[in-house]
Every structure is written in C-alpha cells, then in structure tokens.
Amino acid sequence: xxxxxxxxxxxxxxxxxxxxxxxxxxxxxxxxxxxxxxxxxxxxxxxxxxxxxxxxxxxxxxxxxxxxxxxxxxxxxxxxxxxxxxxxxxxxxxxxxxxxxxxxxxxxxxxxxxxxxxxxxxxxxxxxxxxxxxxxxxxxxxxxxxxxxxxxxxxxxxxxxxxxxxxxxxxxxxxxxxxxxxxxxxxxxxxxxxxxxxxxxxxxxxxxxxxxxxxxxxxxxxxxxxxxxxxxxxxxxxxxxxxxxxxxxxxxxxxxxxxxxxxxxxxxxxxxxxxxxxxxxxxxxxxxxxxxxxxxxxxxxxxxxxxxxxxxxxxxxxxxxxxxxxxxxxxxxxxxxxxxxxxxxxxxxxxxxxxxxxxxxxxxxxxxxxxxxxxxxxxxxxxxxxxxxxxxxxxxxxxxxxxxxxxxxxxxxxxxxxxxxxxxxxxxxxxxxxxxxxxxxxxxxxxxxxxxxxxxxxxxxxxxx
Numbered sequence: 531x532x533x534x535x536x537x538x539x540x541x542x543x544x545x546x547x548x549x550x551x552x553x554x555x556x557x558x559x560x561x562x563x564x565x566x567x568x569x570x571x572x573x574x575x576x577x578x579x580x581x582x583x584x585x586x587x588x589x590x591x592x593x594x595x596x597x598x599x600x601x602x603x604x605x606x607x608x609x610x611x612x613x614x615x616x617x618x619x620x621x622x623x624x625x626x627x628x629x630x631x632x633x634x635x636x637x638x639x640x641x642x643x644x645x646x647x648x649x650x651x652x653x654x655x656x657x658x659x660x661x662x663x664x665x666x667x668x669x670x671x672x673x674x675x676x677x678x679x680x681x682x683x684x685x686x687x688x689x690x691x692x693x694x695x696x697x698x699x700x701x702x703x704x705x706x707x708x709x710x711x712x713x714x715x716x717x718x719x720x721x722x723x724x725x726x727x728x729x730x731x732x733x734x735x736x737x738x739x740x741x742x743x744x745x746x747x748x749x750x751x752x753x754x755x756x757x758x759x760x761x762x763x764x765x766x767x768x769x770x771x772x773x774x775x776x777x778x779x780x781x782x783x784x785x786x787x788x789x790x791x792x793x794x795x796x797x798x799x800x801x802x803x804x805x806x807x808x809x810x811x812x813x814x815x816x817x818x819x820x821x822x823x824x825x826x827x828x829x830x831x832x833x834x835x836x837x838x839x840x841x842x843x844x845x846x847x848x849x850x851x852x853x854x855x856x857x858x859x860x861x862x863x864x865x866x867x868x869x870x871x872x873x874x875x876x877x878x879x880x881x882x883x884x885x886x887x888x889x890x891x892x893x894x895x896x897x898x899x900x901x902x903x904x905x906x907x908x909x910x911x912x913x914x915x916x917x918x919x920x921x922x923x924x925x926x927x928x929x930x931x932x933x934x935x936x937x938x939x940x941x942x943x944x945x946x947x948x949x950x951x952x953x954x955x956x957x958x959x960x961x962x963x964x965x966x967x968x969x970x971x972x973x974x975x976x977x978x979x980x981x982x983x984x985x986x987x988x989x990x991x992x993x994x995x
Contacts (some may be wrong), residue, residue, distance in 0.1 A: 577856065835876040
C-alpha cells in the first residue's frame with residue numbers, strides 16, 4: 531500500500547485539477563436503463579447573490595374561506611419554502627417574510643423562474659384516492675384511469691388518507707428501470723392502505739398531488755408493508771426534475787395556505803467588481819503570508835506543507851464544483867480561513883518531529899514518530915469539529931447548513947493532506963542524503979546529544995522510509 535500511495539495521490543490530484551480547470555467538463559447524473567439515455571451536468575462554480583446575482587420571487591399567501599394566515603402560519607410557509615429550495619444545504623437562498631401575508635425568496639445563480647415557481651408554489655397536498663370500479667373499471671375491463679393521469683380527476687372522490695401519513699420519500703426505480711418515487715407510510719396510513727388494498731384487488735386508486743393525478747396504478751395484491759412506489763407506467767418514468775420536485779415537496783410537507791406569485795425579477799450582484807477584486811486580493815495575501823511563515827519557520831517541512839496546502843485547495847475546490855456548493859463572499863472568506871486552519875495539523879506534526887530530533891533520534895525515525903504521536907491530538911480536534919459541523923448541518927438554517935457542509939469538507943480533506951500527502955512527500959525526501967541536514971528542519975546541531983545528525987543512537991532501530 532505504501533508503494534502505491536504516491537501514485538494514488540498523483541491520480542487524485544490530476545482528477546481534481548481536471549475538475550477545477552478543464553472547460554466544458556460534464557459528469558453523468560442519471561442513466562435510464564430502459565432507453566440507455568444518460569443525462570449529464572456541466573461542472574461550473576456556483577456563485578451567490580452577492581457575486582453573481584439571481585432571481586427574486588415574491589409570494590402572497592391566499593386565505594382559505596374565512597381563515598386568513600397569521601404570523602405563525604407565515605413562519606411555517608417560510609420554513610417549508612426554505613427547505614424546498616435548499617434541501618441539500620448548499621444553495622444558500624434568502625427567504626424572509628414581508629408584511630402580514632408575503633414571502634420573498636432570492637435564489638443565487640438561478641435563471642429559470644418557471645422551475646422555481648413550480649417547486650416553491652406547489653402546496654404539496656398529497657392524497658391517496660380510491661377509484662370505484664363502477665366509474666373507473668377494473669384490470670379485467672377497459673379502465674378509464676389512463677385518461678386521468680396528469681390531469682384532475684373527472685369527478686371528486688373522497689381520499690383514503692392524505693400526505694400527512696407519508697413518513698419518507700426518496701427517488702426510486704419502477705419495474706421497467708425508469709425514474710419513480712418511493713414512499714413510506716406512518717402506522718395509521720399503513721393500516722388503512724393495507725385494509726383497502728386487500729379488499730379491492732383488481733381495482734385502481736389514484737395518487738393525487740395538488741389536485742393532479744400523478745399516478746393511477748392497479749391493485750395487484752394487498753400492500754401490507756407500509757411502503758410503495760409512485761410511477762407513471764411510461765418508458766423512462768418521471769423526468770429527473772419531476773422526481774426531485776415531488777420528493778422535495780413530499781419530504782417537507784404541505785403549505786398551510788396556498789400561495790401565488792405577485793412579483794418576480796432578475797437581481798444583479800450586490801457587490802461591485804472592484805470590491806470583489808479587492809476581497810480576492812486580500813484573501814490571496816492572507817494565504818501567501820501563511821505560506822511564507824511555514825517556509826521561514828519550518829524550512830524544508832514548511833515547503834512540503836505549502837505544497838500539501840496547494841493540493842488541499844485543489845481538492846476542496848473540485849468538491850465544491852462537484853457537489854456543487856454555492857460560494858458567497860463569506861464562503862470565499864471561509865475557504866481562505868480553512869487554508870490557514872488546515873496547516874494546524876502540520877504544525878503539530880513538525881513540532882513533535884523537532885522534539886524527537888532533539889532527543890537524538892535519526893531523521894526518518896523522528897518523522898515517523900512525529901506523525902504517530904501527533905495523530906491523537908489531530909484526530910481529537912478534527913472529530914470535535916466534525917461533530918459540531920454535523921449538528922449545525924442537521925439543525926441549522928440554510929445558510930448555516932451551507933457553512934457546515936463547507937466545514938465538513940475542509941476538515942476531512944485537511945486530515946487527508948496533512949497525514950497522507952505531507953507524510954508521503956517527507957518519506958520520499960529523507961531518502962536523499964542532501965536533505966538530511968539539521969538546519970533544513972529548524973534544528974541546530976548543538977541541540978543534539980553529541981552524535982552526527984541522522985545517525986541512530988545505540989539501541990535504536992534504523993527507521994525505514
């Protein structure tokens with residue numbers, strides 16, 4: 531494994547470089563087994579409202595009968611909308627209430643108003659509706675259910691239960707390998723579904739979302755497991771966008787009041803080009819100072835750490851493009867700060883290595899001991915950061931989730947670069963006699979126990995590299 535590690539590091543670095551800098555690079559997002567067609571997404575850097583602008587849509591909550599939305603209802607609507615447009619925690623939208631009955635949403639980098647309005651404006655009311663055999667036929671007859679798919683039911687039918695009985699929703703595949711939506715039910719819905727399907731085998735029932743029939747499958751047997759799949763019955767199934775919309779809508783519940791668009795507009799970047807240039811310049815100066823400090827204070831190991839930090843930056847930026855993570859000015863500042871934080875592990879390792887050298891150990895042995903004995907401290911600090919970031923991601927708002935995700939990525943990559951990349955480079959360097967001079971590692975010859983630098987003391991096994 532140790533011999534193949536340099537090759538693995540090089541291959542990962544080349545892949546990250548390609549993701550970062552190759553133009554028009556695309557990655558596959560879904561392959562349709564039924565048709566063999568594949569969709570792909572172009573890799574690009576997602577910028578926030580302050581850097582690239584986006585769209586702003588204003589919604590107004592509509593009263594239902596004599597009931598009008600209150601402040602609590604508007605907060606529920608705001609939360610659901612925020613969850614829908616940022617289910618991954620990386621988009622960092624701005625969603626806020628305005629006045630007594632309005633919600634304003636600003637999405638960075640978006641241009642398709644219709645797609646956003648379709649996702650946000652859906653009330654998310656899901657119903658499981660029985661289709662009586664007298665009106666819709668059975669599997670042994672020419673059923674009329676096919677004419678209702680994608681349209682409202684021809685006549686109102688009482689629902690068996692609603693979307694409040696859905697406990698989970700996820701993308702799935704139908705029997706033909708097409709895109710479908712899987713769902714699980716709570717105990718009450720599971721029991722109702724099991725009782726009805728066991729008594730109406732051969733009939734049809736409809737899954738209705740916001741008054742439109744999504745699917746009208748036949749009941750081929752009792753469904754007692756509390757879960758099922760929504761499918762279209764056509765080749766390929768739902769589109770990828772439709773799967774994401776329905777799953778997100780079901781996962782985050784229905785709106786307490788219907789909403790309608792009252793205004794939408796494109797918004798320009800909130801920061802000017804000159805301000806952005808100055809901010810990026812300040813970040814570059816900060817990173818350069820970190821590099822210079824490491825080089826002056828730790829000398830050759832500092833140079834290795836600088837190379838590992840460049841490698842770290844390439845990997846993190848590649849992951850940002852793959853996810854993708856929306857970068858705001860604050861995100862860029864966090865990225866610059868993470869570069870400084872990533873050097874902490876190197877400092878612990880190098881200081882421990884210097885202590886081992888002062889105790890009289892040979893260079894290869896001191897380096898191995900430095901990494902081994904600093905590992906516990908590095909692991910403890912990084913695990914603590916990961917626990918905190920995970921809690922923030924789980925319970926925070928959209929902006930907090932975006933920050934937490936960036937933090938998790940940075941911590942994991944910094945552990946890899948500090949422990950694996952830096953160690954591999956140092957193991958390669960110490961094989962050369964010209965790099966075994968004391969001053970290259972920030973240690974003076976007079977600090978050693980009267981022995982030539984790089985030779986093992988009596989009773990010490992010569993370290994292998």
